Amino acid sequence: MAGVTDLPFRHLCRRMGAGLVVAEMLTADHRLWHTRKSQLRMVHADEPEPRMVQIAGGDPQMLAEAARLNAERGAQIIDINMGCPAKKVCNKAAGSALLKDEALVADILNAVVQAVDVPVTLKIRTGWCQDSRNGVTVARLAESCGIAALAVHGRTRADGFRGEAEYDTLAAIKAAVSIPVFANGDIDSPAKAAAVLAHTGADAVMIGRAAQGRPWIFREIDHYLREGKLLSPPPLAEVRQLLLEHLAALHAFYGKEQGARIARKHVGWYLAQQPGGQNFRKEFNTIDSAEQQVEALSKYFNHLSEITEVAA
C-alpha cells in the first residue's frame, strides 16, 4: 500500500504473523526512480524473504524493464498493480484502468512474465464497473499468461472504496482458475477472514487498512484459522512497546525530520483504539522533533497504564 507499507511497517507485519508482505507500489517508469520517494520504496535491507515488489504502469515494455531491474536488485516476486483506482495512476492508463482493455492486459502480462525468472503475480479488482465485472476473464487471461498468483479486491474500479466489498465474484474467480487466489477487501477480523475464505474458497486473505495501527491482526487471524479460537487483544504494555519500536524504526529509516512527519499517521491509527487517543493525537501532531515524539508517547502510555490499573 502506497504511503503505508514501507520497510519499517513491512518488518513489523512479518513479525506479527503476516505470511507475505508487498512493498509500496513503484512506478514502472524507471526515469522517475531517482526521486527520494522511489529510492526509499526500493530499499529491502534485511527484509524477510520473499521480497515482493509491486510495479504500476500501462506500457508493456516499460513494465517488463521495471520488473527486470527490480529482479536484478533482489526482488523475488514481482506483482503488477491492476487494482489501483487513483486518478494519478488511471490518467496514465495504469492500475485498474487497464481492466477495461483486455488485449493490453495480455500484452503487459506476457511481457513481464517473459522478462524475469522470478514469479509474477497480479493484483486486480473484480472489474471495471458494476455492469462490467470482467474479473473472471482477466483471471483466466492471467493464468494463461503465466501469472503465478492473483490477488482480488472485491470492488470494481468504479466503486473506489465506496460500499462494501463483495465476495461472489471472488468465488467465481477462484473457481475459474487453478493458480492461488488471495481474497481482499474489508477483511478486518479473524471471523471475517474465516467467513471470506469459506465463501470464496480462496487460498489466502490479503489485509490492507485493518492492519494500520493494528499489525497484530495477522497473528490474530493466523491463530483463529489454525486453532478456531480468538487470541486476547495485545496487552497495553505490548502495544506501547510495538508502537515505540515502530516509531524508532520510522525515525531511523526516513531520518528524524521526515520520519517524525510520517510517524503521525501511524501513531494516529494506533491511538484511534485507545482511551483519550483522539485528544492526545491532536497534541502529538504539533510535535516536530523525533525525541519529543518518543517522550510524549511514553508519557501518554504511562498515564494510560495508571488509569487502567486504577480501573482494575
Ligand SMILES: Cc1cc2nc3c(=O)[nH]c(=O)nc-3n(C[C@H](O)[C@H](O)[C@H](O)COP(=O)(O)O)c2cc1C
Ligand atoms: C492508503 C492506501 C494505499 C494503497 N496502495 C495500494 C498499492 O500501492 N497497491 C495496491 O495494489 N493496492 C493498494 N491499495 C489497495 C489495498 O491493497 C486493498 O486492495 C484495499 O485497501 C482493500 O483492502 P482492505 O479493505 O483490506 O484495505 C491501497 C489502499 C489504501 C487505503
